[in-house]
Amino acid sequence: MLRRRLAPYLLVLPGGLWLLLFFVVPMVTMLSLSLQEGDVVTGYVFTGHWQTYADAIVNYRTQLVRSLAYGAVTTLILIVLAFPVAYWIAFYAGRRKATYLFLLLLPFFVSFVLRTISWRQILTDDGMVLGPLKHLGLLSSSAHILGTPAAVIGGLAYNFLPFMVLPIYVALERIDPRVVEAARDLYADPATAFRKVIFPLALPGVFAGVLMTFVPASSDYVNSAVLGSSSTTMIGQVIQSQYLTSSNYPTASALSFTLMAVLLIGVFAYARALGTEDVMKVAAR
Amino acid sequence: MSHPRIPDPSLVRGLTSRRLDRRDALRMSGLAALGAALSACGVKGKGSPAASAPAADAVAKYWNGKTSNGKLTFANWPLYMDPKHPELQKFTAATGVQVKYEEVIQEMGPWFAKVQPQLAAGQDIGYDLMVITNGIQFKQFVQSGFLAPLDHSKLPNYAKNADPAYAKEAFDPGNAYTIPWTSGMTGIAYDPKKVNRPITKLADLWDPAFKGKVGMFSDTQELGNFGMLALGIDPAKSAPADWKKAAAKLKEQKQQGILRNYYDQSYVDALGKGEVWITQAWSGDIFQKNVSDGANFKFVIPEEGGTIWTDNFAIPITAKNPSDAIKLMDFFYQVDVAASLAEYINYVCPVPAAKEQIKKDAAAATGADKASMEAVAKSPLVFPTADDYARLHYYRDFATAAEQQEYQSIFEPIVLG
Numbered sequence: 001m002l003r004r005r006l007a008p009y010l011l012v013l014p015g016g017l018w019l020l021l022f023f024v025v026p027m028v029t030m031l032s033l034s035l036q037e038g039d040v041v042t043g044y045v046f047t048g049h050w051q052t053y054a055d056a057i058v059n060y061r062t063q064l065v066r067s068l069a070y071g072a073v074t075t076l077i078l079i080v081l082a083f084p085v086a087y088w089i090a091f092y093a094g095r096r097k098a099t100y101l102f103l104l105l106l107p108f109f110v111s112f113v114l115r116t117i118s119w120r121q122i123l124t125d126d127g128m129v130l131g132p133l134k135h136l137g138l139l140s141s142s143a144h145i146l147g148t149p150a151a152v153i154g155g156l157a158y159n160f161l162p163f164m165v166l167p168i169y170v171a172l173e174r175i176d177p178r179v180v181e182a183a184r185d186l187y188a189d190p191a192t193a194f195r196k197v198i199f200p201l202a203l204p205g206v207f208a209g210v211l212m213t214f215v216p217a218s219s220d221y222v223n224s225a226v227l228g229s230s231s232t233t234m235i236g237q238v239i240q241s242q243y244l245t246s247s248n249y250p251t252a253s254a255l256s257f258t259l260m261a262v263l264l265i266g267v268f269a270y271a272r273a274l275g276t277e278d279v280m281k282v283a284a285r
Numbered sequence: 286m287s288h289p290r291i292p293d294p295s296l297v298r299g300l301t302s303r304r305l306d307r308r309d310a311l312r313m314s315g316l317a318a319l320g321a322a323l324s325a326c327g328v329k330g331k332g333s334p335a336a337s338a339p340a341a342d343a344v345a346k347y348w349n350g351k352t353s354n355g356k357l358t359f360a361n362w363p364l365y366m367d368p369k370h371p372e373l374q375k376f377t378a379a380t381g382v383q384v385k386y387e388e389v390i391q392e393m394g395p396w397f398a399k400v401q402p403q404l405a406a407g408q409d410i411g412y413d414l415m416v417i418t419n420g421i422q423f424k425q426f427v428q429s430g431f432l433a434p435l436d437h438s439k440l441p442n443y444a445k446n447a448d449p450a451y452a453k454e455a456f457d458p459g460n461a462y463t464i465p466w467t468s469g470m471t472g473i474a475y476d477p478k479k480v481n482r483p484i485t486k487l488a489d490l491w492d493p494a495f496k497g498k499v500g501m502f503s504d505t506q507e508l509g510n511f512g513m514l515a516l517g518i519d520p521a522k523s524a525p526a527d528w529k530k531a532a533a534k535l536k537e538q539k540q541q542g543i544l545r546n547y548y549d550q551s552y553v554d555a556l557g558k559g560e561v562w563i564t565q566a567w568s569g570d571i572f573q574k575n576v577s578d579g580a581n582f583k584f585v586i587p588e589e590g591g592t593i594w595t596d597n598f599a600i601p602i603t604a605k606n607p608s609d610a611i612k613l614m615d616f617f618y619q620v621d622v623a624a625s626l627a628e629y630i631n632y633v634c635p636v637p638a639a640k641e642q643i644k645k646d647a648a649a650a651t652g653a654d655k656a657s658m659e660a661v662a663k664s665p666l667v668f669p670t671a672d673d674y675a676r677l678h679y680y681r682d683f684a685t686a687a688e689q690q691e692y693q694s695i696f697e698p699i700v701l702g
Contacts, residue, residue: 028322028323031323032322032323032324032325033328035323036328038328039686039690040397040398040401040425040429041425041428041429041686042686043328044328046323046324046325048324059698060698060701062702063701063702124558124559124560125558125559125560126558126559127558141479142495142496142497142498142562144497144545144560146560147497147545147546147560229544229545229546229702230539230544230546230547230700230701230702231539231542231702232702233701233702237701238701241697241700241701243398244395244398244399245392245394245395245398246394246398246693246697247397247398247401248693249328
């Protein structure tokens with residue numbers, strides 16, 4: 001009897017301990033760090049110094065806003081790019097679905113950083129794309145793609161594409177073809193059937209895709225570091241640099257928490273606007 | 286979705302009236318526990334800002350019982366030795382000590398931040414010898430007590446051959462913790478194929494003609510120094526007001542889109558790829574890039590002046606093989622070894638006698654090697670004259686942590702754009 005009552009707790013124990021050790025403890029440590037004062041030589045001491053948050057936000061608001069904007073633009077581009085791909089694989093790929101999904105994931109067998117660096121090689125100022133164009137006189141010799149917001153957003157979109165395609169694909173895959181047929185039987189033309197039946201049913205996939213791309217894209221620090229310049233600095237880079245160049249742990253932690261809060265608020269607002277309950281219900285089906 | 290949401294009356298009540306039940310009480314005690322946890326996780330520092338000279342018995346205490354283990358790992362910057370490592374091979378042949386050489390340092394800030402947690406915890410960082418530049422992090426290494434005090438009885442070649450001026454340098458008086466690897470200058474490098482005129486002054490780094498093609502260093506001291514020099518301010522004597530003026534000057538360069546990016550050691554690559562045409566640069570790198578890639582980049586000390594710095598050998602206090610490390614440090618002060626290093630890297634040689642040695646080497650050599658060695662012996666970048674030194678400025682030495690933090694808080698936001 002006792003064993004039966006304890007069983008659920010025992011089952012949750014490994015996962016719970018894991019979360020405690022690798023999520024709760026680091027979070028508390030980081031929250032503490034963000035409220036400490038001092039320097040790296042003499043050490044940091046907890047003083048409950050909330051001013052760090054205000055200073056960090058004032059100093060780095062540009063990067064914060066820029067990161068959210070890049071994340072949003074990337075997500076929009078991804079929806080536009082990923083929907084047709086997912087739609088095609090779900091409805092027209094037939095028995096080769098698995099092959100196409102595998103092809104989509106193939107680049108992931110190479111490290112994320114390496115792939116981004118290879119884009120740098122391709123897009124570099126006198127490289128294989130711009131070099132010939134400049135040679136032909138079609139571009140001025142100082143024209144460049146690297147170091148611009150376009151390069152960073154392009155890199156983000158490239159790196160996160162599968163995270164948008166897969167959830168949309170899963171949502172579309174679940175649609176019963178008979179529902180679409182019913183729409184057609186009820187005199188819906190293909191566009192209306194798509195608009196009124198397929199797209200709404202795919203929304204949970206889009207929602208999941210947005211979560212899986214917007215959050216990591218906004219906090220990414222690799223793409224801007226490799227493909228961008230000092231005028232495309234994202235908040236992730238600032239945090240990384242505060243931790244790993246300046247050893248300014250309080251500012252880095254305060255910025256991390258600020259970013260987390262902003263993203264959480266954004267995601268909740270978005271869920272609210274879309275009516276999450278419906279979405280979650282459909283997604284959980 | 287379109288109908289207005291009517292708030293649940295119980296929610297309104299809950300929001301407006303505050304009641305404490307058992308659950309709230311538990312939650313509050315949880316908060317108190319969180320508070321305790323928060324204040325318990327302070328980050329320990331190791332040192333005190335006052336500690337900059339070692340205690341009298343520190344040397345004996347540290348070196349007591351330390352013996353050779355026949356191996357060491359050496360952390361250095363890229364472009365700081367012939368890739369074939371002839372000097373290290375010679376060292377191994379002469380002493381039997383195996384050297385693992387790793388080019389892992391690209392910039393001082395990240396290097397200090399990387400090894401600081403391990404050193405503060407008293408752990409080995411995996412390196413027995415490292416090369417660190419004088420500046421903010423150098424001071425942090427010393428003040429934190431992260432560097433082994435040097436036993437000068439183990440450095441006979443240094444005593445005999447080093448330029449005595451180095452022992453007087455303000456960042457490490459008497460070379461208590463470090464001895465120089467080389468010195469170098471920060472100036473301007475450019476690609477004459479892209480820049481159709483000779484570059485002579487700092488103002489060229491602000492020239493709109495090179496829009497999007499100008500590189501600067503991301504190290505806040507290197508960057509700030511050039512901002513100040515461009516305004517005619519001597520960095521070593523600068524005050525916070527000067528830093529702000531320099532910051533404004535640097536912001537202008539960025540906002541007008543003249544600047545391409547801020548770089549660490551990767552600027553050499555950016556110059557090679559044509560990403561930048563004109564960039565802040567370290568003296569010897571350009572010489573080596575030209576030798577290794579057959580490029581024809583130019584390096585100049587600007588009319589307004591450049592800066593001079595010293596990269597120094599240091600032994601991390603937790604090193605496993607300090608006896609082998611100090612042996613290697615001294616080995617680089619043999620005249621022939623110093624000469625062979627300078628011939629390849631083209632940085633300022635701390636051994637004056639190496640000049641004659643290089644001339645001798647040149648006399649024995651033939652063809653292109655001969656010409657290159659003769660050029661090195663005459664090069665102001667390797668053996669600067671008094672006139673050259675007059676155009677070079679030293680780094681600002683920060684008296685207090687607060688002063689240094691103020692400096693960082695002015696220049697860091699520029700680098701982080």
